[in-house]
Amino acid sequence: MLINRYREELGLKQISMIDAPKYVNEKVKIGVWLTNKRSSGKIAFLQLRDGTAFFQGVVVKNNVSPETFELAKEVKQETSMWVTGIVHEDSRSHFGYEIEIDSIEVVGESHDYPITPKEHGIDFLMDHRHLWLRSSRPNAIMRIRNEVIRASYEFFNKEGFIKLDAPILTGSAPEGTTELFHTTYFDRDAYLSQSGQLYEEAGAEAFGKVFSFGPTFRAEKSKTRRHLMEFWQIEPEMAFMHQEESLDIQERYVAYLVQSVIDNCKIELKTLDRDIDTLKKYTVLPYPRISYDEAIDLLKKNDFDLEWGVDFGSPEETFLADHFDKPVFVLNYPKSIKPFYMKPHPTRDDVVICADLLAPEGYGEIIGGSERAVDYDYLYDQVVKTGLDLKEYGWYLDLRKYGSVPHAGFGMGLERALTWITGEDHVREAIPFPRLLNRIYP
Numbered sequence: 300m301l302i303n304r305y306r307e308e309l310g311l312k313q314i315s316m317i318d319a320p321k322y323v324n325e326k327v328k329i330g331v332w333l334t335n336k337r338s339s340g341k342i343a344f345l346q347l348r349d350g351t352a353f354f355q356g357v358v359v360k361n362n363v364s365p366e367t368f369e370l371a372k373e374v375k376q377e378t379s380m381w382v383t384g385i386v387h388e389d390s391r392s393h394f395g396y397e398i399e400i401d402s403i404e405v406v407g408e409s410h411d412y413p414i415t416p417k418e419h420g421i422d423f424l425m426d427h428r429h430l431w432l433r434s435s436r437p438n439a440i441m442r443i444r445n446e447v448i449r450a451s452y453e454f455f456n457k458e459g460f461i462k463l464d465a466p467i468l469t470g471s472a473p474e475g476t477t478e479l480f481h482t483t484y485f486d487r488d489a490y491l492s493q494s495g496q497l498y499e500e501a502g503a504e505a506f507g508k509v510f511s512f513g514p515t516f517r518a519e520k521s522k523t524r525r526h527l528m529e530f531w532q533i534e535p536e537m538a539f540m541h542q543e544e545s546l547d548i549q550e551r552y553v554a555y556l557v558q559s560v561i562d563n564c565k566i567e568l569k570t571l572d573r574d575i576d577t578l579k580k581y582t583v584l585p586y587p588r589i590s591y592d593e594a595i596d597l598l599k600k601n602d603f604d605l606e607w608g609v610d611f612g613s614p615e616e617t618f619l620a621d622h623f624d625k626p627v628f629v630l631n632y633p634k635s636i637k638p639f640y641m642k643p644h645p646t647r648d649d650v651v652i653c654a655d656l657l658a659p660e661g662y663g664e665i666i667g668g669s670e671r672a673v674d675y676d677y678l679y680d681q682v683v684k685t686g687l688d689l690k691e692y693g694w695y696l697d698l699r700k701y702g703s704v705p706h707a708g709f710g711m712g713l714e715r716a717l718t719w720i721t722g723e724d725h726v727r728e729a730i731p732f733p734r735l736l737n738r739i740y741p
Contacts, residue, residue, distance in 0.1 A: 311326065311327070311328050311383065312325065312326075312327045312328065313327070313328045313329070313330075314327045314328070314329060315329070315349055315350075315351045315352075316329060316331075316347075316348070316349045316351050316352035316353070316354055316394075317351035317352045318351075319352070319354065319386050319394075319396040319398070320395070320396060322386045323386050323387065323388060323396070324385060324386065324387070325385065325386060326383065326384065326385050326401075327383065327384070327385075327386055327398070328381060328382070328383045329347075329349055329381070329382055329383075329398065330349055330379070330380075330381055330406070331347040331348060331349045331356070331379070331380055331381075331382055332347070332348055332349070332377055332378065332379050332380075332433070333345055333346070333347060333374055333375070333376055333377060333378050333380065333409075334346045334347065334348050334353065334376065334377070334433070334434075334435075335376065335416050336371070336372075336374070336376075338371075338372050340360075341359065341360040341361065342357060342358065342359055342360065343357075343358040343360075343368065343371040343372055344356075344357060344358075345357075345358065345371060345374075345382075345400070347382070347398075348433065348435075348438075352394055352566070353393075353394060353435055353438075354389070354392060354394045354396055354397050354398065355389065355392060355397040355398075356382055356384065356397065356398050356399075356400045357397060357398070357399050357400065358371040358400045358403075359399065362399075362401065363400070363401055363402070364402075367400075367401070367402055367403055370403050370405070371400070371403060374403070374405070375408065375409050375410055375412070376409060376412040376415070377409040377412040377430075377433070378405060378407065378408055378409040379405075379406040379407040379409070380403050380404060380405050380406055381403070381404040381406060382398065382400050382402070382403055382404075383400070383401055383402045384398045384399045384400040384401050384402075385398065385399045385401075386398055387399060393566050393569045393570060394566060412430070413427055413430065414427055414430055414431055414433075414434065425727070425733070425738060426740070426741075427741075428731075428732055428733075428741055429732075429741045432731060435570050436570060436571060436728075437728065438570075439564075439566075439567035439568075439570040439571050439721075440567075440571070440717070440721050440723065440728055440729060441731060442564060442567050443560055443564050443567050443568075443717065443720065443721055444713070444717050444729065444730075446559055446560055446563050446564050447556050447559070447560065447713065447716070447717055447720070448512075448713070449559075450555060450556050450559035450560075451512065451533055451552075451556065452512075453559075454551075454552055454555045454556075455508075455510050455535065455552075458508065458548065459507070459508055460508040460509055460510045460535060461506050461508070461509055461510075462509070462510055462511065462512065463498070463499060463502035463506065463509040463510070463511055464495075464511060464513065465492065465495025465496075465498040465499060465511045465513065465534075466492065466495075466498065467491060467492050467513065467514065468482070468484060468489050468490070468491070468492070469489065469490055469491075469492050470484070470487070470488070470489055470490070470691055471490070471687065471688065471691035471692065478493075478517060478518045478519050479491065479493060479516075479518055480516050480518050480528075491515075491516035492514075492515055492516065493515055493516060493517055494515055494532065494534065494710060495511040495513065495515070495532070495534050496534050496536065496640075496708060496710060497640070497695050498511070499511050499534050499535070499536035499708060500536050500671060500695070500698060500706065500708070501694075501695075501698055502536060503536040503537060503538040503706050503708070504538055504698055504702065504703075504704065504706070507537070507538050507539075508535070508536075508537045508538070509535070509536055510533060510534060510535040510536070511532075511533070511534045512531065512532070512533050512534075513531065513532070514529055514530070514531055514532075515529075515530060515531070515532045516528060516529050517530075520736055521736065522735075522736055522737075523613070524724060524725040524726060524727075525613070525662075525663060525715060525718075525726055526726065527714060527726055527727065527730065527733055527734060527735065528734040528735060528736065529730075529734040530712050530713065530714045530715075530726075530730065531712070531713040531714065531730070532710050532711065532712055532713065533710070533711045533713060534708065534709070534710040534711075535548070535552075535708055535709060536706065536707075536708035537706060537707055537708060538704050538705075538706045539704050539705060539706070540705065540706055540707045541670055541705055541707060542642075542652050542653075542654065542668075542669070542670040542707050544707070545668055545670070545707035545708065545709060546588070546628055546654060546668075547585075549628075549654075549656060549666055549668060549709055550584055550585060550586045550626070550628075550656075551584065552711075553581070553586075553626060553656070553665070553666070553711075553716070554581065554582045554583075554584055556716070556720070557578050557581045557582050557720060558582045560578070560720055561575055561578055561579065561582070568721075571721055571722060571723070572722075573720075573721060573722045574722075577660075578720070580624070580625055581625055581626060581659075583625070586625060586626045586627060586628060586656070587623045587625065587627045587628070588627070588628040588630060588654075589619075589627065589628070589629060589630065590629070590630045590631050591629055591630065591631050591632045591633065591650065592607070592631075594611070594615075594619055594629050595607050597619065597622065598615055598618065598619070601618065603615060603618070607633070608633050608635060608636070609636075610632075610636045611629075613661075613663055616657045616663035616664060617661045617662075617663060619657055620657040620658055620659040620660075620662075620663070621659050621660070621661070623659070624659060625659055626656055626657065626658050626659065626665075627656070627657050627659075628654045628655070628656055628657075629654065629655050629657060630653070630654045631644060631650040631651065631652060631653065631654075632650060632651065632653055632655070633649055633650055633651075634648075634649060634650060634651045635649075637651050637653055637669070639672075639678075639681040639682060639684070639685045639687070640669075640671055640672055640678065640681070641653050641669040641670070641671065641672060642669065642670040642671055642672045642673065643672065643677065651669060652669060652670040653667070653668065653669035653670070654666075654667075654668055654669070654709075655667050655668075656668075658716070658719040660719065660722070662715065662718060662719035663715075664715075665711060665712065665715050665716045665719060666709050666710065666711045666716075667709065667710055668707065668708060668709025668710065669707065669708075669709075670705065670706070670707040671706050671707060671708065672699075673699060673703045673704070673705060673706070674699065674703075675696060675699035675700055675703070678695075678696060678699055679696060682696070713729075714726045714729040714730050715729075717729040
């Protein structure tokens with residue numbers, strides 16, 4: 300008896316939901332959680348998920364045992380189960396398939412699950428982020444996040460980059476800011492990294508083209524929808540490269556990410572109601588490019604009250620990107636508002652060779668980059684003027700003493716770019732467990 304039962308189990312295909320299209324009209328077994336249910340007398344409709352997809356399970360009273368049908372009506376939200384049944388096509392759902400269930404085996408019971416199908420406030424959902432990730436919208440965002448990460452590695456590998464990991468603990472601040480998370484490193488001060496850029500510059504002179512991808516930290520007391528205290532950043536750095544070549548890589552990279560999401564996350568984009576035709580516009584290159592000077596003039600002509608030399612805020616960035624209806628590069632910002640390491644303009648003392656890429660639809664800057672200063676004396680003076688510790692930056696200055704070359708790089712905050720691609724309102728929803736000014740739980 301036991302041997303026969305074991306053989307029957309072996310003959311039943313245990314699959315993931317995402318593979319359902321391969322098993323239409325076949326009997327399968329799937330491990331699932333219940334997200335919602337409804338009943339119409341002789342049929343119970345179970346909304347199920349397994350971590351790979353969401354789809355519907357149908358339990359027909361006349362086709363199952365009385366115990367199975369009763370269980371289907373009584374099972375609670377987020378109970379885990381094994382279900383067996385026949386896979387069918389279902390053109391009414393985003394996924395396109397459902398399962399007609401003939402048996403249910405409860406694995407882990409769930410009672411009084413706090414996130415019900417009714418509306419909840421964002422603070423409540425963030426307090427229960429460890430559970431909210433199970434819901435369809437955050438689940439879709441995390442899957443798109445995974446695709447953006449996968450496509451990033453693919454893009455840079457194809458372009459001949461190698462990944463070079465920068466340290467998270469540092470003894471200095473690359474951006475020269477005091478807004479750092481301080482800690483102690485045995486008998487000295489240390490900080491959580493705000494950028495891996497300086498280390499990537501060293502890597503570029505060792506390997507040609509490198510990129511880092513890891514967590515970075517900013518102790519900015521900001522409550523805007525664009526800021527996190529902890530976020531993930533992609534930072535490529537390229538030797539023997541000027542700014543124009545870097546801009547070309549930047550726009551190809553962004554277009555590549557958007558196209559990869561369009562190609563591989565159709566169900567997730569439908570779940571989020573993200574318009575694919577809008578995203579397709581962002582895959583068309585090149586992106587517009589305007590100077591900071593031109594941006595100031597354009598803003599003034601459209602009734603913005605600002606003077607040359609100020610940094611742009613959210614309203615200005617939103618207007619500029621929406622004016623072009625696609626991502627736009629703003630070039631050559633004033634030296635006074637940019638970090639010390641940027642290359643000075645060859646014919647002007649007041650600007651540096653840099654660019655910010657602004658995303659449309661109100662999402663603002665998603666990439667910041669520049670050509671890096673290569674002259675040792677200039678960079679030495681900049682370190683001194685900025686009030687940085689020459690001892691801490693000795694290794695960085697060394698890069699200009701031993702075979703310095705033109706080089707450029709940029710940084711893209713994963714969550715800010717992902718918020719734009721998915722069309723979400725706040726960057727907090729683009730990371731599994733956001734760290735905000737007032738939130739370090741869960």
